[in-house]
Amino acid sequence: MTATFNRRDLDFLLYEFLDLEGLLAQPRYAKHDRAVVDAVLDTAEKIAVEQFQACAAELDANEPVFDGRGVSIIPQVKTALDAYSQAGFPAASFDYEAGGLQLPCVVAQAAGAMFYGANISIAAYPLLTTGVANLLCAYGSPEQKALFLPPLLDGRFFGTMCLSEPQAGSSLADIRTKATPAGAGHYLISGTKMWISGGEHELCENIVHMVLAKIPGGPAGVKGISLFIVPKLRVGPDGAIGGPNNIALAGLNHKMGYRGTVNTLLNFGESGECHGTLVGERHKGLQTMFHMMNEARIAVGMGAASAGCAGYLYALEYAKGRPQGRRMRDKDPASPPVPIIEHADIKRLLLTQKSYVEGALALLLYCARLVDEQKTAGDPARRREIALLLDILTPIAKSWPSEFCLEANKHAIQVLGGYGYARDYPVERLYRDNRLNPIHEGTHGIHGLDLLGRKVRIAEGACFTALCRLIRADIDAAASIESLHEYASDLAAAVGELEVTTRVLIGCGDLERSLANATIYLDMVGHIVIAWMWLKQAHCASRHLASSPDQEPEFYRGKLKACRYFFVYELPRARAQMSLLQKLDDTCLTMAAGQF
Amino acid sequence: MKILVAIKRVIDANVRVRVRSDGAGVEMANVKMAMNPFCEIAVEEAVRLQEAGKAREIVAVSVGAGNCQDILRTALAIGADRAILVETDLETQPLGVAKTLRALAEREKPDLFMLGKQAVDDDNNQTGQMLAALLGWPQGTFASKVEPVDGRVNVMREIDGGLETVSLKLPAVITTDLRLNEPRYVKLPNIMKAKKKRLDIVKPVDLGVDLAPRLKIVKVAEPSKRKAGIKVESAQALVDKLRNEAKVI
Ligand SMILES: Cc1cc2nc3c(=O)[nH]c(=O)nc-3n(C[C@H](O)[C@H](O)[C@H](O)COP(=O)(O)OP(=O)(O)OC[C@H]3O[C@@H](n4cnc5c(N)ncnc54)[C@H](O)[C@@H]3O)c2cc1C
Numbered sequence: 054m055t056a057t058f059n060r061r062d063l064d065f066l067l068y069e070f071l072d073l074e075g076l077l078a079q080p081r082y083a084k085h086d087r088a089v090v091d092a093v094l095d096t097a098e099k100i101a102v103e104q105f106q107a108c109a110a111e112l113d114a115n116e117p118v119f120d121g122r123g124v125s126i127i128p129q130v131k132t133a134l135d136a137y138s139q140a141g142f143p144a145a146s147f148d149y150e151a152g153g154l155q156l157p158c159v160v161a162q163a164a165g166a167m168f169y170g171a172n173i174s175i176a177a178y179p180l181l182t183t184g185v186a187n188l189l190c191a192y193g194s195p196e197q198k199a200l201f202l203p204p205l206l207d208g209r210f211f212g213t214m215c216l217s218e219p220q221a222g223s224s225l226a227d228i229r230t231k232a233t234p235a236g237a238g239h240y241l242i243s244g245t246k247m248w249i250s251g252g253e254h255e256l257c258e259n260i261v262h263m264v265l266a267k268i269p270g271g272p273a274g275v276k277g278i279s280l281f282i283v284p285k286l287r288v289g290p291d292g293a294i295g296g297p298n299n300i301a302l303a304g305l306n307h308k309m310g311y312r313g314t315v316n317t318l319l320n321f322g323e324s325g326e327c328h329g330t331l332v333g334e335r336h337k338g339l340q341t342m343f344h345m346m347n348e349a350r351i352a353v354g355m356g357a358a359s360a361g362c363a364g365y366l367y368a369l370e371y372a373k374g375r376p377q378g379r380r381m382r383d384k385d386p387a388s389p390p391v392p393i394i395e396h397a398d399i400k401r402l403l404l405t406q407k408s409y410v411e412g413a414l415a416l417l418l419y420c421a422r423l424v425d426e427q428k429t430a431g432d433p434a435r436r437r438e439i440a441l442l443l444d445i446l447t448p449i450a451k452s453w454p455s456e457f458c459l460e461a462n463k464h465a466i467q468v469l470g471g472y473g474y475a476r477d478y479p480v481e482r483l484y485r486d487n488r489l490n491p492i493h494e495g496t497h498g499i500h501g502l503d504l505l506g507r508k509v510r511i512a513e514g515a516c517f518t519a520l521c522r523l524i525r526a527d528i529d530a531a532a533s534i535e536s537l538h539e540y541a542s543d544l545a546a547a548v549g550e551l552e553v554t555t556r557v558l559i560g561c562g563d564l565e566r567s568l569a570n571a572t573i574y575l576d577m578v579g580h581i582v583i584a585w586m587w588l589k590q591a592h593c594a595s596r597h598l599a600s601s602p603d604q605e606p607e608f609y610r611g612k613l614k615a616c617r618y619f620f621v622y623e624l625p626r627a628r629a630q631m632s633l634l635q636k637l638d639d640t641c642l643t644m645a646a647g648q649f
Numbered sequence: 650m651k652i653l654v655a656i657k658r659v660i661d662a663n664v665r666v667r668v669r670s671d672g673a674g675v676e677m678a679n680v681k682m683a684m685n686p687f688c689e690i691a692v693e694e695a696v697r698l699q700e701a702g703k704a705r706e707i708v709a710v711s712v713g714a715g716n717c718q719d720i721l722r723t724a725l726a727i728g729a730d731r732a733i734l735v736e737t738d739l740e741t742q743p744l745g746v747a748k749t750l751r752a753l754a755e756r757e758k759p760d761l762f763m764l765g766k767q768a769v770d771d772d773n774n775q776t777g778q779m780l781a782a783l784l785g786w787p788q789g790t791f792a793s794k795v796e797p798v799d800g801r802v803n804v805m806r807e808i809d810g811g812l813e814t815v816s817l818k819l820p821a822v823i824t825t826d827l828r829l830n831e832p833r834y835v836k837l838p839n840i841m842k843a844k845k846k847r848l849d850i851v852k853p854v855d856l857g858v859d860l861a862p863r864l865k866i867v868k869v870a871e872p873s874k875r876k877a878g879i880k881v882e883s884a885q886a887l888v889d890k891l892r893n894e895a896k897v898i
Pocket of ligand 1: 213216219224247250
C-alpha cells in the first residue's frame with residue numbers, strides 16, 4: 054500500500070515550522086514531550102494503515118445498506134473504530150479534567166490527518182463524535198456532561214450534528230423542527246432532519262444527536278433556534294441505557310463519495326415521544342453550535358488536505374514507475390521510454406498538488422496551534438488577538454483546502470491517465486470523497502458570504518487588520534534572507550492590494566453588489582494566505598539549508614521549489630481576481646433568470 | 650517468573666525498502682523505523698503471560714544506537730516494566746548481539762528470554778539460537794503457543810511438517826513466530842505512563858562484550874523480477890512443464 058500521508062513533512066511542519074516543542078514547554082502540556090508525541094503519531098499511523106486504509110476500497114464498493122429495520126455496514130468498520138477507541142484517540146485532546154489526555158489540538162489534528170487520508174468514511178464517525186463532546190464540554194450542564202461525556206470519550210457512544218432539513222440547508226433560519234417544553238428541563242422534539250451523517254448504525258452502544266430546533270413562541274429566524282441533546286436510546290439518570298427514543302430512520306442517502314459514512318434522513322418524534330434536553334441558552338442554539346466550530350472546521354479542512362495528500366503521494370509514486378514517451382530531444386524510437394515524472398507537464402501537475410497540499414496542511418496545523426496557544430497564552434491581549442485571527446482564518450482553513458485539494462485530486466487522476474479514471478486505483482475514490490468538502494459544514498459560497506459579509510467587517514475590521522499585521526511581520530522576518538526577497542515583496546504587494554480591495558468592497562453602499570463576487574474574494578484571500586504559509590515554510594527551509602546543508606538537502610530544496618511554484622504560478626491569480634473585485638463587477642448579479 | 654525480551658529497531662514493515670544505488674545497503678535516509686514485528690509478538694506474549702499472572706517482571710532490552718529508546722518506550726507502553734538499552738553505534742550482528750544478551754542474562758537472571766524468531770531487515774534467524782547455545786539453555790524456536798507449567802514451559806513450534814510441542818526446563822530461550830498472537834495497539838494513556846518507567850542505558854564495555862562486526866556485506870541487490878505467469882491448457886500440460894521445464898517433479 055502506498056502511504057497516504059508524508060510523515061517527514063508532518064515532522065517538518067510540527068517541529069520546524071510550528072515549533073511544537075516550544076508549545077510542549079508550556080505548563081498545560083508538561084506531561085508531554087516529543088517522544089510522547091512521536092509515539093502517539095506512530096500508533097495513529099499503525100491503526101490508520103492497518104485498520105482504516107486496508108478496507109477503504111472495499112468500504113467504498115459496499116456502502117451501508119438499510120433493509121427497512123436496521124443498517125448494516127461491513128464489519129471492518131467496527132473493528133477499525135474499536136481499535137481507534139481502545140487506543141484512546143477519542144479522548145486525546147480533551148482536558149485531564151474531562152477524562153482526556155490533554156494532548157495539543159495540533160497533535161490531535163496531525164493524527165487526524167493520518168486517519169482521514171487513510172479512510173475518511175470511517176474517520177468521519179469519531180470526527181463528529183469529537184465535535185459533540187467539544188460542544189458538551191463548553192456548554193453542557195453538569196448532568197449532561199456526567200451522562201454523556203464519558204461514553205463519548207471512550208467510544209461507547211458516537212455523536213451526530215443535526216442541523217440540515219430537507220427544505221433548509223444553507224438557510225438554517227428556515228428549519229421547522231420543534232422542541233416543545235415538557236417540564237423538568239425536558240423537551241419533546243419533532244421534525245425531520247436531512248443528510249445526517251452517522252445517524253443510524255450498530256457501531257457502538259448509543260448515538261447522541263445534537264439537534265437544532267425551535268421552541269414554539271420564540272423569535273423568528275435564526276434568533277429562535279435552540280440546541281438540544283437527543284439520544285437514540287434513552288439514558289437514565291444513572292447512565293443506564295433504556296428503550297428507544299423514537300427517532301425513526303426514514304431512509305439512507307446514496308452518495309458520490311464518503312460512502313462508508315452512513316447518511317440518513319431521520320424523523321424525530323414521529324411514532325412517540327422523543328425527549329431532548331437543552332444545551333446552552335434558549336434561542337442561542339446557532340451561536341452555541343458555531344462557537345465550537347473552530348476545531349470542527351479545521352478537521353473538515355484537514356480531511357480535504359489529507360485526501361489531497363493521499364492522491365498526491367499516489368500520483369508521485371506512479372509517475373516514478375510509469376514509463377511512457379521519450380524526451381523531446383530523443384529522436385530514436387528504439388530508445389527506452391522515460392518514467393513520466395521526467396515530463397515537464399507531469400512535474401507541473403505534481404508541483405501543483407505539492408504546493409496545494411503542503412500549503413493547506415501548513416495552514417491547518419498553524420490554526421490548530423493557535424487553538425492551543427489560545428489555551429496557554431497568559432496575556433489577555435494575546436488571547437484576544439488569537440481569537441480574532443481564528444475567527445478569520447478558520448473559515449479559510451475549511452474552504453481553501455476543500456476547493457483546492459479537490460483540485461489536487463483532479464490532477465492526481467490526470468497523472469495516472471486512464472488508470473486514474475479506473476476504480477482499480479484509489480485516486481478517483483479520493484476525488485469522489487473530497488468532493489463533499491466544499492458542500493458540507495457551510496457551502497463554499499456561504500463561506501464566501503460569511504468572510505466578506507461578516508468576518509472582515511466585524512469589530513471595525515479587527516480580524517482583518519490582525520491578519521494583515523501578522524502576515525506583514527512574517528514578511529519582514531523572511532525578507533532578512535536574500536533569496537526570499539522577491540517572494541517577500543510579492544506578498545507585501547499582494548497584502549497591500551488586498552487592503553485596497555477589501556476597502557472598496559466594504560465601502561460599496563449596495564450590499565448585494567458588494568457581495569456579488571464573495572466566493573472569488575474567498576478564493577483570492579485563501580491564495581494570499583497560502584502564499585504566506587509558503588513564505589514561512591521557505592523561511593524555515595532556508596534557515597535549515599544554511600545551518601546544516603548536508604542534512605537531507607533535497608527535502609528542503611523541494612520546499613523552496615514548491616514555494617517558488619506557488620509564487621510564480623498561483624499568486625498572480627489572486628492579483629487578477631483583485632482587479633476584478635475592485636471593479637465591483639455586476640455581470641453575475643444582473644443576469645436575469647430568464648436570460649440563461 | 651521474570652522475562653527478558655530482546656527487541657530490534659528496523660525499517661517499518663509498511664515501508665517499501667529501496668536498495669541504495671551504490672549497492673552497499675538499503676536506503677536508510679528519511680525512512681520510518683519501528684520495532685521488528687516478530688519482536689513485537691515477543692513483547693505481547695510476555696505481557697499476556699504477566700496479565701495471566703504467570704510472569705512477575707518484564708524487562709525489554711535492545712542493542713543499538715541511542716534512537717532505539719523509541720522502541721523500548723513502545724515496549725514499555727505495551728506493558729514491559731522497565732528497559733535496558735545497550736548503546737552502540739556499531740552495526741549489530743547476530744553473534745555480537747547474542748553475546749550482549751548473554752551478559753544481560755547473567756546480570757538479570759531471567760527465567761525466560763524471549764526474542765522474535767528473526768528481524769525483518771536481514772532475516773538472519775540466528776540470534777535466539779546463538780543466545781541459547783551461549784547460555785547453555787534449552788530453546789523453543791518458532792513458537793506458536795507458550796504455556797508455562799510449574800518450572801517448565803511448553804512451547805508449540807511451527808515446523809515444516811506441522812506443529813511440534815517441546816517442554817523446556819527453565820531458564821529457557823523462546824523465539825516467537827507470526828501466529829503466536831496478534832500484538833495490541835499501544836494505548837495513548839500507556840504511552841504517557843511509559844515515560845515514568847525506568848530505562849537504563851549501558852555501554853557494551855560495561856558488560857565486557859565486543860560488538861565489532863565480523864561479517865562484511867559484499868553487495869546488496871534487488872531480487873530479480875518475477876516473470877509473468879502463463880495459463881496452461883490442461884493438467885497434463887502442467888505436469889509436463891513441471892517435469893521437463895522446471896524440473897521440480
Ligand atoms: C454527504 C453529506 C453529509 C452531510 N452531513 C450533514 C450532517 O451530518 N448534519 C447536517 O446537519 N447536515 C449535513 N449535510 C448537509 C449539508 O450541510 C448541506 O447539504 C449544506 O449545508 C447545503 O445545504 P443544501 O444541500 O440544502 O443546499 P442549498 O442550501 O439548497 O444550496 C444549494 C446551492 O445554493 C447556494 N446558496 C444557498 N443559499 C445561498 C445564498 N443565500 N446565497 C448564495 N448562494 C446560496 C449554496 O452555496 C449551494 O451552492 C451533509 C450533506 C452531505 C451531502
